Amino acid sequence: MKPLIIDNKEISNRLFIGTGKFSSKNIIPDVINSSGIQVITVALRRVDFDADDENILKHVPKHCILMPNTSGARNADEAVRIARLARATGCGNWIKIEVINDNKYLLPDNAETIKATRVLVEDGFVVLPYMSPDLMAARKLVEAGAAAIMPLGSPIGTNRGLKTKELVRILIEEIKLPIIVDAGIGKPSEAAEAMEMGASAVLVNTAIATASDPVKMAEAFSQAVKAGRTAFISGMPETSLTAGASSPLTGFLR
Amino acid sequence: MNFILNGKAQQINDSTTIWDLLSEKSINHNTVVVEHNGKILEHTQWQKTLINQGDNLEVLKFVGGGSQ
Structure with missing residues (x-):
């Protein structure tokens, strides 16, 4: 299967x-x-000087691509400030922009x-913005030079x-950029659903981290993402309201 | 001398550098970034930069996080 390419990096596992x-x-x-x-x-x-x-x-692991996020930013200026600090760590120039000022639904x-x-x-950042899915806003992100839309x-x-x-959908x-569905995905079947639709990748945190067995849950998500991607590139069949027989319609025993 | 560290008022001896402060606080120098009065201070400047009266320092690091 073809890897996803962002910033000339080959990403074969589409589960972030x-x-x-x-x-x-x-x-x-x-x-x-x-x-x-x-x-x-x-x-x-902020470092907590009173804690460990x-x-x-x-x-x-060293092979991972680190995509720091700007969580905590309430406006563009704060996101830019956090992004620049993140880059100053020397861990690369990818940034997932998150600007949130709504506390109930985030x-x-x-x-x-x-x-x-x-x-x-x-x-000079590789920018992957987290957004509410809106076509006009996504087009502006494309114009702005985003590397993917989340x-x-x-x-x-x-x-x-x-x-x-x-x-x-x-x-x-x-949008011709990779679409990476981020946030709210609770089950592997939902990750598969996004990939079957043609999403380029899925980002999952809570559903894996809070599972009884996060290692196994990550495997389940990874398999679902792969299955969904394979289905998408195989050409999903159209749906129909009425039945279509799968067996020959001749030669019935009467 | 008084300064602000991560939003909290602090006192420190004169002639303390950023590097000294982090060492005193037992911070691994390789895992943090420093913003000094609103500007990112490169790692190479930490030993040369003295903390002055009224300075505002932010010391940050990566933590586990997905969104928000």
């Missing part, structure tokens, strides 16, 4: 994962290695996201699946 909410960070290398995960996202936060100085990067602010994308592309399936952490299905049809 987030590293939050794991009960123990020590399990993250097993999650990544057992499923061959390549792209992972991390957040940037845990280093998430020690749990991330829905992204598309207008601010577009602004931040323009600035960061100009500044529409949400449903609000972050809800595990409600692909509630935005029709809008995501339109993005897949109309």
Whole structure:
């Protein structure tokens, strides 16, 4: 199967994962290695000088592509500031822009996201913006130079699946960049559904991190993403309201 | 001397560099980034940069996170 290519990097595993909410960070290398995960996202936060100085990067195998996110940003300026700090760590120039100023549903602010994308592309970042699936906003992100578009399936952490299905479908049809469904995917079947529609990848965090067995759950998601992709490139058959026999309609025993 | 570290007022001796401060706080220098009065301070500058009265320092690192 052809790999997904972003920033000239070949990504053969189209399941991206987030590293939050794991009960123990020590399990993250097993999650990544057992499923061959390549792209992972991390957040940037103030060091807590009164607590243990845990280093998430020690749990991330060297082969992984790190896609820091700008979580915590409430507007474009904050996202740009976080992105530049993330790059100063020396861990690459990929950035998942997240601009959120809605506390109940954590829905992204598309207008601010577009602004931040323009600035960061100009500044040499590989920008993957998280967005509410809206065709016009997605077109502006394309114009701004985004490397991929990351529409949400449903609000972050809800595990409600692909509630935005029709809008995501339109993005897949109309936008020539990779569409990576991010947020809300709760079950492997929902990840498969996104991939069957032609999504280029899926990002999952909560559903894997909070499973009883995150390693096995990541494997299940990885298999589902692969199955969905294989189905998409095999040409999904059309649906019909009436039956169509699969056996010959002649030679019946009467 | 008083300065702000990650949003909290702090006191420190004069002639303390950013590098000294991180060492004093037992921070692994390779895992953090520093913003000094709103500007990113490259790693190579930490030993040369003194903390001054009223400075605003942000010390950040990557943590586990997916979204928000």
